[in-house]
Amino acid sequence: MTLHTDPGSRRAPTRLTIGDAMDRLVRGGLPLHFTAYDGSSAGPPTADVGLQLRNERGLAYLMTAPGDLGMVRAYVAGDLTLSGVHPGDPYDALVLLKDHTKFRVPAPSEAVHIARSLGLAHLRPPAPPPQEHLPRWRRAVEGLRHSMTRDAEVISHHYDVSNRFYEMVLGPSMAYTCALYETPEASLEEAQAAKFDLVCRKLDLQPGQRLLDVGCGWGTMVRHAAREYGVRALGVTLSLEQAQWAKEAIDREGLGDLAEVRHLDYRDVVDTGFDAVSSIGLTEHIGVRNYPAYFRHLRDRLKPGGRLLNHSITRRHNRRQETGHFIDRYVFPDGELIGSGTIISAAQDQDLEVQHSENLRLHYAATLRDWNRNLVEHWDECVAEVGEGTARVWGLYIAGSRIGFERDEVELHQVLATRNHDDGRSDFPMRPHW
Structure with a gap:
């Protein structure tokens, strides 16, 4: 008996183009038109948005860091570009990719075939773009997470x-x-002024009172409270550039007798007896495990009857969850988010009475929309100032964050609490007054 073998079964698998590989790896096909430097393509040619892979380094990024990180590296480096959208606002492209792009994990034999077709040399990872921060494990080797030294370093990475x-x-x-957009037509400047005024009203600021603003940024809250409410306001920030800018703004506005900004870690503030404490956008940086010490420290800065307003990005749930590679390495190294329930519990556990909580999620989506518009309007000058790679990071980060807030993947909560007197009096009215 003679066995006959089909000669076709011994043929080497057909060599794949980059476009072929994309077609194989994306379930349902790409929603945009993809083209590669080898002349291949994938996705509908008539799509309004296009994605272009320009060189072999970009392919190596994609192959050595599959998923978001590889695409971000190639995009930031300029090896992967978008058409049909502005790099200062890639919102429409991100919506398409998020809604319609589902990558599948190939079988081992298929993965080997794809790798061989595209070139095994591309499995050697290129150096990441200079905008990328060290991965978590490297940062852990170099310093304890949320130590004062490491916090100062990562704050400088983002804010300076x-x-x-x-x-x-x-x-x-x-x-x-x-x-805070009081009307849909409000400008960004009007909305920011409304936000700071809401914080002042929630804190019930009165002339002559003392306010501490931790994580004060460029001192906008400090200046607003001093100018509009006549309080003596102290702001602290870990960013030296922010502190210097804020001091100059205070001098320009003639507020030096009421407002002060120090380059200081909030944990080093020893002043006490404040009537109010505001924390606007700091909690995201301090680490969930540090919440007890954070709220205890802020409580100790208040006098009895004083108020604390904590304004921070939150998750829709209270489960611990690391941020993604892009945010952690390019935007907020060591940043941590958790649900408002955890924040409220931590405040309560430090003898603060929580009086009110408010979710401003959709207001943040609108804020991000307007930041993207500003970046587009000033794109050439922004690129000249910080380089195209960094400008691309910001366009991607702002637009991606907007989608997250629109879809309730992240939220924004203001939590208002009081340090009560020993006899339980809070000096808080029966109903909110703002």
């Missing part, structure tokens, strides 16, 4: 980019936190 860059993206308010 360039004051001029922030002026162009954030606008004249220099407020890098969620605004």
